[in-house]
Amino acid sequence: MADVQLTKLAECAGCGAKVGAGELAKLLAGLPVNRDPRLLVGFDxxxxxxxxxxxxxxxxxxxxDFFPPVADDPYVYGAIAAANALSDIYAMGGEPKLALNVMAVPRDMPRETVHEILRGGYEKVYEAGALIAGGHSIYDPEPKYGLTVTGFVDPRKMLTNAGTRPGDVLIYTKPLGIGALTAGAKAGLLAPEDVRRGEQLMMTLNRAARDVMVQYPVHACTDVTGFGVLGHALEMAQGSNTELHLDPAGFEMIPAALEMARMGVLPEGLYRNRHFAEAQVQPGRVPLAIQDLLYDPQTSGGLMMAVDPDAADALMAALRAAPGVPAACRVGRAETYRGGARIFLEDIP
Incomplete structure (x- = not known):
């Protein structure tokens, strides 16, 4: 099993394999949408x-949510894929309850390797307080793993990415640069401790951040994954008809990821994200490497919250005090949309 290098079996790693947001919108355009007043949030x-x-x-x-390997260790890969899928439930303010495996494996993959992928997923789901009740698997030359997840939420308290209000403060809960780290790891350019740090961040559930978040007047939330900070921020701004002013200096950026960005070692998905969002982004004089990390696809990234400004300091303090929250970064604010660009990057001092 130690001889199986999972990331060598995939063209793209983790959420970097996602279909770009712009292309996805074209693929979904024109599909019939059945209306049901009980469907509060649908694919549209x-x-x-x-x-x-x-x-x-x-x-x-x-x-x-499922994707190709983002780590060579099969247990770590399974745990990351599960944490990433569970994150969507947390982003809505919900609690995961039930999960089903989604898996594709090569015919010649050792049984022990498949078992370890599944074990990683099972243990992460159980850490979330949910259950795995089955799933579906197929043969495929490129391995893929993930979950379907069902959770519960009070509809009066659910969060969407479209509830941002002018004046809201934006808070983000993980260090940035996971996609660049995985690109560097795949190229063999990272020190072992940097690889481990990236894997640990990706395996960290957003459960603790969600549990703090729901105690405060948060108006909107999204988990930052394959579309990067700027892709997901653009969806928030469009959905709520606001404009977002982001402070790049407010993000905690992983030093090794920033080094990879400066070297040009970047995942393919970053360029899809840039193509989707850049027409709506005013980058100011922010250095290119930092812009790249803001477009960087984050596998199992953090929660981006839009909170009432009067509660922002208290929420930040609570997040910083909570075990299991990797970061608490005040990264910007929402303002009334004035037309034109939706996202504005503040200059770095």
């Missing part, structure tokens, strides 16, 4: 998960 909303109301106090939150 560009949100993190679907939400279907059961009663005044209960709604189902459903998502599916």
């Amino acid at each position: 909303r560009s949100d993190d998960a679907a939400v279907y109301q059961i009663s005044e106090e209960l709604a189902l939150v459903q998502t599916v």
Whole structure:
């Protein structure tokens, strides 16, 4: 099993393999949409998960997410894929309850390797307090793994990426640069400790951040994954008809990832994200390497929250004090949309 280098079996790693947001919108255009007043969030909303109301106090939150290997260790890969899928439920303010495996494996992959991928997924789901109840698997030359996840949320308290209000403060909960790290690891350019740091960040659930978030007047939330900070921020701004002013200096950027960006060692998905969002971004005088990390596809990234400005300091303090929250970064603000660009990057002092 130690001889199997999973990342060598895939063209793209993790969320860097996602279809670009712009291309995805074209693929979905014109599809018929059946209306149901209980479907509170559907695929036409560009949100993190679907939400279907059961009663005044209960709604189902459903998502599916899977991708090719982002780590060579099969257990780590399985755990990262599971954490990434669970994150969509947390982004809606929900609690995961039930999951199903989605898996594709080469016919000649050792049984022990497949077992370890599944074990990583199972243990991460159980850490989230949810259950795996089955799944579906096929043979494929390129391995892929992930989950469908069902959770619960109070529909009166659910969060979407479209609730941002002018004046809201933007907070982000993980260090930035995971995509560049995975590109560097795949190229063999990272020190072992940097590889381990990236894997640990990707395996960290957004559960603790969600548990803090729901105690404060957060108006909108999204988890930053394959479309990068700027792709997901653009969806937030468009959905809420606001403009977002981001402070690049406010993000905690992984030093090794910034080094990879300066060297031009970047994942393919970053360029798809730039193509999708850059027409709506005013970059100011922000250095290119830092812009790249803002477009960088984040596998199992953090939560981006839009919180009432009067509660921002208290939320930041609570996140910083909570075990299991990798970062608490005040990264910008929302303002009334004035037309033109939706995203503005502040100059770095």
